[in-house]
Amino acid sequence: MTGIPTNPTKHQPMPISTTGRLSRTARVGLALSAIILYSAGLLVAAAYVSYKAPIKPDRYGHAFSSHLADRLTAYALWLKSPSKTVRATMPIEKISQILAAASARHGVDSCLVQAVAVWESGLNPHAISTTGAVGLMALQPETARKFSLEDPFDPEGNADAATRLLGQLSQQFNGNVDLVLAGYNSGAEAVNQFHGVPPYRETTDYVKHVGHIYRICKAGQ
Numbered sequence: 001m002t003g004i005p006t007n008p009t010k011h012q013p014m015p016i017s018t019t020g021r022l023s024r025t026a027r028v029g030l031a032l033s034a035i036i037l038y039s040a041g042l043l044v045a046a047a048y049v050s051y052k053a054p055i056k057p058d059r060y061g062h063a064f065s066s067h068l069a070d071r072l073t074a075y076a077l078w079l080k081s082p083s084k085t086v087r088a089t090m091p092i093e094k095i096s097q098i099l100a101a102a103s104a105r106h107g108v109d110s111c112l113v114q115a116v117a118v119w120e121s122g123l124n125p126h127a128i129s130t131t132g133a134v135g136l137m138a139l140q141p142e143t144a145r146k147f148s149l150e151d152p153f154d155p156e157g158n159a160d161a162a163t164r165l166l167g168q169l170s171q172q173f174n175g176n177v178d179l180v181l182a183g184y185n186s187g188a189e190a191v192n193q194f195h196g197v198p199p200y201r202e203t204t205d206y207v208k209h210v211g212h213i214y215r216i217c218k219a220g221q
Contacts, residue, residue: 058130060202070132073141077134078126081153087125090155095123095136098155102163108170111217112177113137113163116184119210125155137162177214181207 022030078084099117103110120138121127133140135158144152147161166180172188173179182190182197185206190198197207 059205062130067131070141071128071130074128074132074134077141077151078128078153081151083151083154084126087153087155090125092123095125095155098136098159099163102156102159105160106163106167108163108167111214111221112166112170112180113159114217115210115214116162116166116181117159118213119206125153125158134158177211178207181210181214 095117096114099113100110102108103113117123117137120129120133121136123136125136127136127138128134129138131140134144135153136155137158139149139152139158139162141152143165144158144161147164149157149161152158152161166184169180169183169188173183173191178197179191182203186198186200186203190200190203197204
């Protein structure tokens with residue numbers, strides 16, 4: 001009986017050199033496989049982290065590299081934040097209570113606090129901006145350090161520090177909401193330099209849109 005021909009390459013063992021080591025081709029194949037698996041793991045990890053802590057879309061053409069270090073710092077802070085899971089399901093009502101408590105504690109207009117939070121994060125405590133600002137009210141890491149905030153993603157701490165900053169700006173600019181918002185967005189130094197709202201499109205848009213949310217809130221009180 002004639003045997004059925006078989007593929008001579010099928011089930012061949014991995015090529016071994018005469019010294020008992022893997023051949024160069026085999027080593028290259030293993031290295032490429034490891035690189036592919038590593039890259040796939042990085043993509044999955046990046047997709048997961050960006051899903052859990054989404055970056056706020058950029059409207060102003062910031063270069064990818066211009067705030068890369070700030071964004072990496074922001075994600076590092078998010079990864080080591082101890083209460084990620086609890087915050088992920090925090091109801092809007094609880095966040096509203098946190099904002100109201102912060103405004104009452106520091107004597108800052110509650111509508112101003114709410115307007116900033118709504119615009120900056122959509123009331124998402126995990127939000128990250130393209131410039132590396134983090135959390136409920138988009139604090140920059142250096143601002144968080146200024147107010148001794150160890151976890152800027154913590155909603156209570158984030159709201160408290162941001163509200164204190166708004167209070168300081170309100171005092172500095174005599175309660176002028178436009179100047180307070182401009183200072184929150186671009187810094188008090190820029191407001192002083194231009195003797196008013198700085199002519200940056202990002203800042204003028206910020207004052208316009210956050211101010212609109214603020215006025216809606218005031219009208220509903």
